[in-house]
Amino acid sequence: MSKKIIATTSLAGCFGCHMSILDIDERILDLIELVEFNKSPVDDIKTFTKQVDIGIIEGGCCNSENVEVLKSFRDNCDILISLGECAIMGGLPAMRNGIPIEECIHEAYINGPTVKLNEEKILPNDAELPMLLDNVYPCHEIVKIDYFLPGCPPRADLIWDALVALITGNEMDLPYEVVKFD
Amino acid sequence: MKEKIESILNKYNNDPSRLMDILLDIMENSGYVDEFSISVIAESLNISVAQVKETISFYHFFSEKPRAKYNIFLNNSITSCLRGFKEVKEAFETEAGTSFGNLTEDGLIGLYETSCIGMNDQGPAAIINDKIFTNLTPYRARKIINDIKAGKKLEELVYENHGDGNNAHPLMNTMVYNHIRKKSILLDENYEKFDVIKNELKNISPQELIQTIEDSNLRGRGGAGFPTGLKWKFGSRMPGEHRVIICNADEGEPGTFKDRVMLTQFNDLVFEGMVLAAYATKADIGVLYLRYEYKYMLNYLNSVLDNMRKENLLGEDISGIEGFKFDIRIQLGAGAYVCGEESALIESMEGKRGEPRDKPPFPVEKGYMDYPTIVNNVETLASAVKIAKNGAKWYNSFGTKDSLGTKLLSVSGDCRFPGIYEVEWGTSIREVLEMAGAHNVQAVQVGGPSGTLVNVKDIDNLSKTELMKWYKPSGMMTAQTAFDRKLSYSDLPTGGSIIIFNKDRDILREVVMNFMDFFIEESCGSCSTCRNLPRIMKEKLEKIINGHGVRDDIDDLLNWGKIIKLSRCGLGQTAANPILSSILNFRHLYEDHVMAMTDYDNQFDIVKSVSPANSFVGRKFIHNHS
Numbered sequence: 001m002s003k004k005i006i007a008t009t010s011l012a013g014c015f016g017c018h019m020s021i022l023d024i025d026e027r028i029l030d031l032i033e034l035v036e037f038n039k040s041p042v043d044d045i046k047t048f049t050k051q052v053d054i055g056i057i058e059g060g061c062c063n064s065e066n067v068e069v070l071k072s073f074r075d076n077c078d079i080l081i082s083l084g085e086c087a088i089m090g091g092l093p094a095m096r097n098g099i100p101i102e103e104c105i106h107e108a109y110i111n112g113p114t115v116k117l118n119e120e121k122i123l124p125n126d127a128e129l130p131m132l133l134d135n136v137y138p139c140h141e142i143v144k145i146d147y148f149l150p151g152c153p154p155r156a157d158l159i160w161d162a163l164v165a166l167i168t169g170n171e172m173d174l175p176y177e178v179v180k181f182d
Numbered sequence: 183m184k185e186k187i188e189s190i191l192n193k194y195n196n197d198p199s200r201l202m203d204i205l206l207d208i209m210e211n212s213g214y215v216d217e218f219s220i221s222v223i224a225e226s227l228n229i230s231v232a233q234v235k236e237t238i239s240f241y242h243f244f245s246e247k248p249r250a251k252y253n254i255f256l257n258n259s260i261t262s263c264l265r266g267f268k269e270v271k272e273a274f275e276t277e278a279g280t281s282f283g284n285l286t287e288d289g290l291i292g293l294y295e296t297s298c299i300g301m302n303d304q305g306p307a308a309i310i311n312d313k314i315f316t317n318l319t320p321y322r323a324r325k326i327i328n329d330i331k332a333g334k335k336l337e338e339l340v341y342e343n344h345g346d347g348n349n350a351h352p353l354m355n356t357m358v359y360n361h362i363r364k365k366s367i368l369l370d371e372n373y374e375k376f377d378v379i380k381n382e383l384k385n386i387s388p389q390e391l392i393q394t395i396e397d398s399n400l401r402g403r404g405g406a407g408f409p410t411g412l413k414w415k416f417g418s419r420m421p422g423e424h425r426v427i428i429c430n431a432d433e434g435e436p437g438t439f440k441d442r443v444m445l446t447q448f449n450d451l452v453f454e455g456m457v458l459a460a461y462a463t464k465a466d467i468g469v470l471y472l473r474y475e476y477k478y479m480l481n482y483l484n485s486v487l488d489n490m491r492k493e494n495l496l497g498e499d500i501s502g503i504e505g506f507k508f509d510i511r512i513q514l515g516a517g518a519y520v521c522g523e524e525s526a527l528i529e530s531m532e533g534k535r536g537e538p539r540d541k542p543p544f545p546v547e548k549g550y551m552d553y554p555t556i557v558n559n560v561e562t563l564a565s566a567v568k569i570a571k572n573g574a575k576w577y578n579s580f581g582t583k584d585s586l587g588t589k590l591l592s593v594s595g596d597c598r599f600p601g602i603y604e605v606e607w608g609t610s611i612r613e614v615l616e617m618a619g620a621h622n623v624q625a626v627q628v629g630g631p632s633g634t635l636v637n638v639k640d641i642d643n644l645s646k647t648e649l650m651k652w653y654k655p656s657g658m659m660t661a662q663t664a665f666d667r668k669l670s671y672s673d674l675p676t677g678g679s680i681i682i683f684n685k686d687r688d689i690l691r692e693v694v695m696n697f698m699d700f701f702i703e704e705s706c707g708s709c710s711t712c713r714n715l716p717r718i719m720k721e722k723l724e725k726i727i728n729g730h731g732v733r734d735d736i737d738d739l740l741n742w743g744k745i746i747k748l749s750r751c752g753l754g755q756t757a758a759n760p761i762l763s764s765i766l767n768f769r770h771l772y773e774d775h776v777m778a779m780t781d782y783d784n785q786f787d788i789v790k791s792v793s794p795a796n797s798f799v800g801r802k803f804i805h806n807h808s
């Protein structure tokens with residue numbers, strides 16, 4: 001059996017879900033036997049170099065770059081997994097969804113208590129910067145997502161079990177404690 | 183102002199459990215409940231301001247904002263829509279010069295939409311200052327507004343003096359018609375009023391009465407179908423300082439209006455049934471919970487109770503039976519569908535938000551004020567009188583082997599003769615359609631929005647016994663055949679509502695969307711499942727109707743429909759039924775709308791999505807991304 005290829009990314013997330021991936025501890029050695037990583041912060045490959053079997057997405061979409069990356073994952077991966085609360089529901093970043101975007105920008109760059117060095121009141125608008133979306137979107141509202149692994153972050157065992165199930169083609173054991181809403 | 187409020191509070195002995203009545207009186211007096219009144223109420227009843235406000239905000243007919251001199255509540259239920267709701271609404275708006283949800287600038291006219299008001303056989307109907315206006319047309323709507331503007335009194339707005347039967351009684355005096363189309367044992371007018379209390383009760387023991395009801399196999403006619411005799415037996419055995427009989431007259435399921443007719447024409451049977459239930463269970467407190475929409479009956483029903491007291495049919499030593507003490511008061515609701523659920527109804531009677539309770543304990547153990555409480559439907563109680571009079575064996579000669587007796591059907595929608603039909607259990611829908619003069623039928627909604635949308639193609643295949651199961655409330659989850667599987671969704675509280683749709687109707691756009699709006703509006707908000715799922719399922723349905731749906735969307739709807747079963751009460755559990763049942767029986771309508779060649783459509787538009795932030799920071803969208 002050829003090794004399955006995995007890609008991962010963190011969009012509007014905190015990298016906590018990636019930490020949880022690393023929390024599979026020494027089993028990562030077993031994992032390396034089963035899979036190879038392509039585009040991922042784990043190996044720092046920046047762009048897809050081949051078609052990938054499983055794409056793992058942490059975080060939702062808050063800007064145009066997130067959307068672009070997510071779409072490239074959909075184009076390059078056979079299976080996409082939303083990993084964790086932010087990818088599935090928008091999570092903490094989505095708390096801004098009830099607030100007008102103008103207010104958010106104003107708070108971040110002009111009014112916020114931590115803003116010290118913006119006397120010219122510049123609002124970032126360089127063409128190189130990603131563009132903010134009106135809302136923070138969960139991934140499945142942008143592209144089709146095949147599987148959802150809940151948690152904040154999802155437990156390492158859950159990630160491990162899901163990957164093993166996907167790679168071996170066996171059904172996954174999902175006891176209540178694993179999928180309960182927190 | 184303060185004196186007025188205090189006199190109202192004194193009338194109810196500053197009893198917080200009578201908060202509903204206090205608020206109703208203040209609404210009638212001032213048109214709304216302002217901050218000052220709320221603070222006086224909270225202080226006098228020794229409850230928090232938030233407790234007063236949470237009750238006010240729960241009910242449609244309470245308001246913290248001023249309402250108009252003339253408040254028009256136009257019914258937006260499906261039968262109303264079939265008969266020109268939209269045009270009538272537009273006529274009201276144009277003529278009044280304001281939109282629904284608002285008052286005119288001079289505060290003369292307020293326009294509001296409201297859920298089913300129990301007038302499906304004569305809609306579109308509206309409630310104007312507690313008076314019912316039926317069969318509205320755009321012409322009538324304009325006339326009413328012009329008459330109000332011309333300074334006419336409420337009584338002068340009426341364009342027909344009164345309906346038939348007791349609707350013409352001076353204390354009722356409403357233009358509502360009974361529309362009784364088929365009578366059987368319950369609606370038979372040849373009987374002597376209060377005969378059982380006067381002549382039979384003294385000869386039988388409470389146990390014998392309960393036994394008779396048990397032998398008759400009478401089951402709750404509100405829809406849940408619990409055996410009435412068993413309920414009485416449980417109630418009679420529960421220890422308690424008092425016991426309570428509640429008659430549930432809060433029929434709010436769109437398409438149901440049988441209780442309206444029972445209370446108009448056969449209220450003596452209903453009250454007599456309550457007295458029998460009290461005798462059987464040794465209850466001393468009786469309450470008729472009357473939905474606010476039927477307030478026009480209040481004075482009349484109270485006069486019936488007064489006469490009963492005069493004749494010693496209520497009060498102490500009723501009908502000469504020593505120690506038999508029982509009286510009935512009428513509790514008015516204030517507009518909330520969920521209060522038809524018995525534990526929500528009890529909460530409401532205690533002056534609280536009508537949110538269903540966790541069970542157990544069941545009301546029969548701990549109900550109103552924690553006393554053992556028996557909640558029976560209007561029709562159930564009236565049927566009990568007939569059974570007590572004529573015996574269980576007689577009653578068992580009607581209906582079919584599994585379901586005995588008769589059932590009142592409220593028939594409305596696309597048919598020539600909407601109204602009340604008393605049929606024996608086992609009558610087929612096809613027969614009902616013939617009786618009602620329905621032609622060109624596409625679908626029949628059985629059991630209201632929480633029930634089942636039956637495809638007319640299936641009706642032809644139904645045998646009598648199978649039809650009976652449409653109303654049979656429980657025990658259908660294990661059914662085996664493909665056809666029976668549909669029936670599992672009709673495991674629901676239904677009052678026998680039948681709404682007919684002809685072939686010109688757009689089932690998804692007109693019917694299912696209307697029903698979903700109803701559930702979204704009427705959720706009590708307690709469980710997240712019933713609060714949120716109907717809303718997001720409706721959005722999904724809109725996506726499908728608008729041509730953006732994919733096959734997975736239909737599966738999503740079916741899967742989400744399973745989750746809603748986790749809601750606390752039957753009303754929440756069935757809130758997705760309009761969608762689930764239409765997918766089951768009209769799947770082709772969904773499949774016609776979804777895109778066959780696409781498996782994903784998100785409707786996400788990046789240009790639109792980034793434009794607010796871009797324009798704020800002074801930046802143009804440049805398509806530099808792939």
